[in-house]
Every structure is written in C-alpha cells, then in structure tokens.
Amino acid sequence: MKKQRKLNGGAKMGFLFALPxxxxxxxxxxxxxxxxxxxxxxxxxxxxFAKPENQIFVGIQNYVELFTSxxxxxxxxxxxxxxxxxxxxxxxxxxGFGLALLFNRKFPGCSFFRGVTMISWLLPVTVAGLLxxxxxxxxxxxINQFLMGFGLIRKPVxxxxxxxxxxxxxVIANIWIGIPFNMMLLITGLTxxxxxxxxxxxxxxxxxxxxxxWITIPMIKPAIMSVLTLGFxxxxxxxxxxxxxxxxxxxxxxxxxSTYAYRLSFEEFQFSKGAAAANVLFLILLVVGIFYIKLINxxxxxx
Numbered sequence: 499m500k501k502q503r504k505l506n507g508g509a510k511m512g513f514l515f516a517l518p519x520x521x522x523x524x525x526x527x528x529x530x531x532x533x534x535x536x537x538x539x540x541x542x543x544x545x546x547f548a549k550p551e552n553q554i555f556v557g558i559q560n561y562v563e564l565f566t567s568x569x570x571x572x573x574x575x576x577x578x579x580x581x582x583x584x585x586x587x588x589x590x591x592x593x594g595f596g597l598a599l600l601f602n603r604k605f606p607g608c609s610f611f612r613g614v615t616m617i618s619w620l621l622p623v624t625v626a627g628l629l630x631x632x633x634x635x636x637x638x639x640x641i642n643q644f645l646m647g648f649g650l651i652r653k654p655v656x657x658x659x660x661x662x663x664x665x666x667x668x669v670i671a672n673i674w675i676g677i678p679f680n681m682m683l684l685i686t687g688l689t690x691x692x693x694x695x696x697x698x699x700x701x702x703x704x705x706x707x708x709x710x711x712w713i714t715i716p717m718i719k720p721a722i723m724s725v726l727t728l729g730f731x732x733x734x735x736x737x738x739x740x741x742x743x744x745x746x747x748x749x750x751x752x753x754x755x756s757t758y759a760y761r762l763s764f765e766e767f768q769f770s771k772g773a774a775a776a777n778v779l780f781l782i783l784l785v786v787g788i789f790y791i792k793l794i795n796x797x798x799x800x801x
Contacts, residue, residue: 541555576778582665590677591722593680602688631658661751664751668739668743672736676729679728683724699712737757741757
C-alpha cells in the first residue's frame with residue numbers, strides 16, 4: 499500500500515510539474531492552431547476581417563483553390579520548397595559531417611576554429627540574408643568580383659534577378675547558416691563512440707574508410723536521423739532568409755510555401771487562403787514528425 503501511495507504521489511507530482519508546460523502549449527500553440535484552422539475554412543478578407551457576421555463558411559474551398567486557381571502558385575511553391583530543402587540539407591550534412599570528423603580530433607586551435615564556425619549559426623537570419631544579398635549583388639558583389647578575378651566569368655551575373663540562379667543563391671546562403679547545427683549534433687554523436695572500438699578496428703587491420711562506413715556511421719545513426727529530420731523541419735519552414743534576399747522572386751522562382759502564405763495574408767489580404775497555405779505547410783511537417791517518431795521507436799525496439 500505504501501508503495502502504491504508513493505507511485506500515486508509521484509504521478510501527481512509529475513503532473514504538477516508538467517502542468518505549466520501543458521498550459522503554455524495550449525494557450526500559445528494549441529489555440530492559434532485551432533484559430534488558423536477555423537480561419538482557413540471561412541472566406542475572410544480585408545473587408546470581413548473585423549466583421550465576424552460577414553465571414554462565410556466555405557469548407558475546403560480555400561484549399562481547393564490553392565491548387566486549382568489560375569493565379570495560384572501553391573504547387574510551384576511546394577516544389578521550390580522541396581528543392582530548397584533537399585539541396586540545403588544534402589550539402590549541410592556532408593560539410594557538417596566532414597567538420598565534425600575534423601573537430602572530433604584534438605589538435606592545436608581546435609576549440610578556437612570550432613567556435614569560429616558557429617558564427618554563421620549565431621548570426622540573426624535576417625543579418626545573414628542581407629549579408630548574402632550584398633555578396634550576390636550584380637554590381638559590386640564580392641561573388642562576382644571573385645569569379646571575374648579568376649577569369650571564371652567575363653561580366654557580372656545577376657544572381658538574384660534570374661530564375662535559374664536565384665534559387666542557387668538562397669540555397670548557398672542557407673547551407674552556410676546550417677552547417678554549424680549539423681556539425682555540433684554530429685560531434686555529440688561521435689563523442690558517444692568508445693575509443694576502444696576504434697582500437698579494435700585498428701588491430702583488425704581496418705583502414706579509415708572501412709572504419710567510417712562500418713563503425714562510425716552505424717553507431718551514430720540516431721544522431722544522423724535527428725540531424726536530417728530536424729534539418730528538414732527547420733529548412734522547410736524557412737521564411738526570413740528568402741524574404742530578405744528575394745521575396746520569392748524573380749517570377750516566383752524562389753517562392754516557398756512559407757513566403758506564399760505570408761504574401762497571401764499580408765500583401766494580398768486573403769487571410770483565409772493564407773491560413774490554408776500555412777496549414778498545408780503544417781501538415782507536411784506533421785507527417786515528417788510522425789515518420790521520425792516512428793523511426794525512433796523502431797530503433798528502440800530493435801535495441
């Protein structure tokens with residue numbers, strides 16, 4: 499009986515500790531999500547926003563129009579977002595993993611250089627966006643000056659004014675921002691591998707490449723899955739970087755779901771369609787989150 503009472507008391511205490519977080523989630527996350535969902539199934543624009551009696555229930559009409567309307571670019575925005583996300587994550591992970599392997603070793607100045615690489619992650623994204631906007635500028639931009647100095651191009655390239663190069667520019671900017679995040683999480687995973695494992699591999703005659711693919715990568719698989727999933731979530735919902743650099747242009751070539759939802763709501767004042775676009779973004783990220791949780795649970799069952 500005493501043991502049962504202790505368990506009940508511990509459960510109540512745990513509930514009390516979790517209550518503030520639960521209230522915060524319901525008020526600041528749950529309520530806005532519900533309101534956004536309600537907004538997306540009504541017809542609310544600048545004229546009916548302040549008059550609830552004029553807000554007509556339209557069901558899923560806003561969602562249908564997002565993908566079927568002649569002037570809608572939702573499909574293009576989703577494709578652009580996927581290109582932006584996959585391109586960013588691929589190079590962020592490769593470079594971040596390489597730096598993690600480098601800084602996991604002890605050498606003079608290791609801590610200093612590791613700290614320097616964190617600058618891009620610590621800078622506000624808007625500042626980084628402005629920095630790269632100036633770097634990719636057609637006139638006086640350091641990228642054009644560098645390429646012309648080495649004879650790779652003959653005249654300045656309009657990086658942010660051409661559909662073919664604007665996406666490349668924002669992907670490069672996002673790669674630079676996200677490398678430290680990948681590096682630090684992967685370094686954390688690398689520190690969990692016992693040194694004895696590498697010593698055993700060395701005694702068995704395994705070379706560096708074999709050790710990397712047979713020992714290092716399999717043993718930090720949970721960290722890799724976390725990096726890729728969190729990187730997908732963070733990158734898929736990027737807004738400020740793209741808005742500062744291109745505002746979705748030129749000709750919607752860098753329009754992402756996040757920037758499109760913002761444009762619908764705060765430039766075209768189609769609040770319901772903007773809410774619907776934001777919900778599409780949320781739904782995609784929800785599916786990715788559920789998939790990640792399932793993978794983690796399957797890994798724990800195997801172990």
